[in-house]
Each structure stands twice: as structure tokens, then as C-alpha cells.
Amino acid sequence: MPMQLIRGLHNLKKQSSCVLTIGNFDGVHTGHQEIIKRLVAKAHELKMSSLVISFSVTPESYFGRPKARLSSFRDKHLFLKSMGVDKHLLIRFNNSFSQTSATSFVENILVEKLKVRHCFIGDDFRFGKDRLGNYGLLEKLSKPNNFIAEKVERVSFENQRVSSSAVRRCLSSGNFSMAEKLLGRPFAISGRVSHGDKKGRTIGFPTINVGISRRLSPVLGVFNVLVEINKEICHGVCNVGKRPTVGGEKTLLEVF
Template sequence: MNLIRGLHNLKPQQGTVVTIGNFDGVHTGHQKIITRLIEKSKALGIPSVLISFLPTPQSFFNHPQASLNSFKEKHHLLSKLGLDIHLIIHFNQAFSQLEAVDFVQKILLDKLAMKHCLIGDDFRFGKDRVGDFELLQRLSKTNNFSVENTPSVLCDNHRVSSSNIRTYLNQGKLHLATQMLGREFSITGKIIHGLKNGRKIGFPTINLPIKRKISPIHGIFAVTVEIEGKTHQGVCNIGNRPIIGGKKTLLEVFLFDFNRTIYGLQAKTTFKHKIRDEANFDDFETLKQQIKHDVNAAKNYFTNQSQC
């Protein structure tokens, strides 16, 4: 998949099939749209193009929300689906004022030579979000392209959406988030140095930065961590570490039966089961006792899973 950062890097196209959106989480609804996009692309013999925005319109207009994946994670997920082009449009003040009809003409038609457009049923675009499926239909009649609307995907009679997945993760309902994502929720990043407080109380942790402004998941979890192709079990805290007055969200994992120096390596943390919410403690000794309980709870979870 060819990643194009910005319209100024886009070379003239001779015809494309296009879909547009944030695609946060690349969930089963997104996957359905992309699968259909690629089918249409192959049928017409022209490239498939997925357009997303950086920053997201929500962030630009100061309505930030938790992200289900970092940009790097999203691009990795998209690259596995068979797309030809991932076009990133930089969402800035000038772009936010672009009228919907101008977005279609100046970008989709003039730059991408779009022949077919496929969007989700809730997609809106252009200044004041006035662009929608009906506008695309109307414009298609005089501009030699077709448009296709993809209905929502349902999971247990609930609409598959990024917002519903965020809600499930926030509530610790990992099995419901997994069903909508089509995979278990995970966070990937490079292991960094921490404050070494865990080591002082007998629970050394690996630390990963959260590459997003707001994390969709908080608390104490039983997790698996993949490092250099090997999977390890552990207990994870993802939060602000109130005992030290932390402000920044950090992911910390105590791995069972593990004693290696692995700073700088890539680690994928997969969330298996929520144990409890993050809490404050009066001192590190009290925290140490609670971590012992958390470790036992996580180990019991993995033991029960292996017996199923």
C-alpha cells in the first residue's frame, strides 16, 4: 500500500475508486467497506484509495476523543487489507472551510479522477458537514462517477462503530469490543525507561508511551505482551499513576517470570481481562500488597483460560 502524506504529494491519477473517513480502529464495519472498495477496484481495473485526515476533524475543532489506535497502528492494519493507496489529507483551517461541492470537484474529481465512491451511511464532509450520500448521488449524474452507500454492520443488534467500541473498552467489556473490532484490542509501541518505582517494590515493569492524546482504556488488566515473536503473560496498569501524582497516561506491564533488559524493543500488549479500575494508595507498601492481589488475579485468569 502506497502512503501519500498530503495532497501536494499526490500524483495525477487516471481513475480511482475512493472511500473516505477516519477509520479509527479499522473495525469490522470499516473492513466491510474496504473489502467492497477493493472488489470494485479490481472490477474496474483502477486503484483503490482510502482518504483519512490528520489531525482528525474532531481534534481540529477541539472535540478530542479517545483514539482506538495510533496513526502507525492504523496504517499497519490498513496495509494488511489490500488497499492500493492511503491518502492523508492535512486537516487545517483552510481545508475546514472547503465547501462540500468543492471537495468533490477539486479533490475527488480533479486530483483523483474518481470513478466510484463508497462511503458509510453516517459519513459527512465539507464545510459545516453539509456533504452526504445524497449530495454525492446528485453530483454523480453530471460528473461521470457512481456512488455506493454501505449500510451499518450489526453485532448482537448493536451498530458496529468506533464510539461503541470506545464505550465497551471504557467499561471493561473487552469481549464486546473484540467482536466489533474483529480482533482483541491491543497497543503497540517501543519500550521506554520509566521511573523504576515498580522495581523498588519488587515488581519491575516495562513501559510503553501512549501515542494518542486520550487513551480509550484505563485500569488494571491481565495482558499478553509479544516481544521479538515470543508471547509473555503479565498484569498491566494503564493510567496516570496517582500515587506519584502522574498526569500523563502510561502503560506499564509486570511480566511473569521475566528478567531481561529490553529497552527500545517493539512490544504489542493485548488486553485479555479487566481486573479493576486504577486507584490511589496512601503509600507504596499498600500499593505493593494490591499488586500482589492483581498478579494472583491475572494468573488465575490465565490458568482458567488454559483449562477451558
């Protein structure tokens, strides 16, 4: 059965009891994967659907503090699907949602609308207006609302707490090996090849352009790469950032 994508609470159809988790899940690193594995296993045990809540606009971006995104929405969605999640609820973080108190979020959304029966959250997760909600409050509200709250402790690797911020630091410093270990897979940027100005081909250097201007890139720089075109492997140079030779304001991934 394919994973169901629900864009907004208003598109939520008749909901049965579920096991859920909530977060940004940027990069879906090994810490996130531990939460998802436990979520899916518990849902199978209880014979309920597993549901992941994430945001189309992150709280940081809404409040003007955007961070470089490790994964596009599409990549995140496909990874959750590959892990066996049944439903992915995408909530738009806006002014109305930001004013929702932590108690109201639990009672009116998690309990009343989503019918949660078991909820997993990370040990440092915060929710509700002014980030006043935490695991302690969730556990307190779980008993009178007939669900179980379970805290998942942060995963560590070589004495480093696994987090999206830790992955960003590794990437920005060029430590791709450690980033791969924290992510559980090599870091990747995906996107559609777009038509550029075609200036490169006029001087003998045609390029492949992938637009990433809608998000801050966690990686900037020039890299030696291998490119597969029609099953043929070629050597190339990849620039991630502003166009170094012809100007431009958009952030692009260009392979020469």
C-alpha cells in the first residue's frame, strides 16, 4: 500500500487510531531513522497506521531564521516511504499555527483530530507557542487523553550527538565522511536539470544545471566529480553556489 501524503489538516479524511511522531526530519539522519523504525514497529504491533508530521515551512524559516536544508521535501518524503511509513501529514507553519498552545496542540490536534494512541518524540523536541511544550508535558497529558508518550534518546556517534545541525557543520567544513556516517548514507543533492543561458557550450564547456535556489545549500564550493551520461562515466567539475564566471544571483549546482 503506497504511503499517503496529506497536505494540511483540512485534507485529513476520516482518521482511525494511529502511532505518530512529529518533527522537521531534515536529512532523515540516523537519529531520525531510529525514531521512524520504532514508530513503524509499534504501529505494526498495535495494528494501527504509522503517521509522520512534518512542516512545509519550518518554524525557523517562518521566524526569519532559515537554515540550510539537508533534503528537499521530495527526498524526505521518499525516504519516509522507503522506511514503511503509512501516512505523511504536511502542516504549514503559519501565524495561526504558531499561536497554538502546547496543550491545545496535544488535545485538539494529536488527540481529537489524529486520534493518537502512541507518540514518539526526540528527547529535545519542543512544540506549541513559544516552544513551551516538551516531553514532560506530553507525558502529563497522555494519561487523561488515553495515549502513551515515549521519548527516544538522541543517537550518538563517536561521542557526537547526531543532529541535523551536526551534519550541516560536517558538510560546511568539508568532512563528508563524517556527514555520511551521521546520515547513514552519502549526502546527496537532487533536483531537475534546468536550461541555463547556454553560454558554456559557446566556449566548449556545456553544463548541466540543477536549480537549488529555493533553499540554502549546506554545501558551497567547487568539486571534482564523476558524471554518468547515457551509462558513460565522465570526469567533470561541479560548482555549487553563485555562478563564478558569468555572475548571477541564484544558487545553482552546475557540472562542467
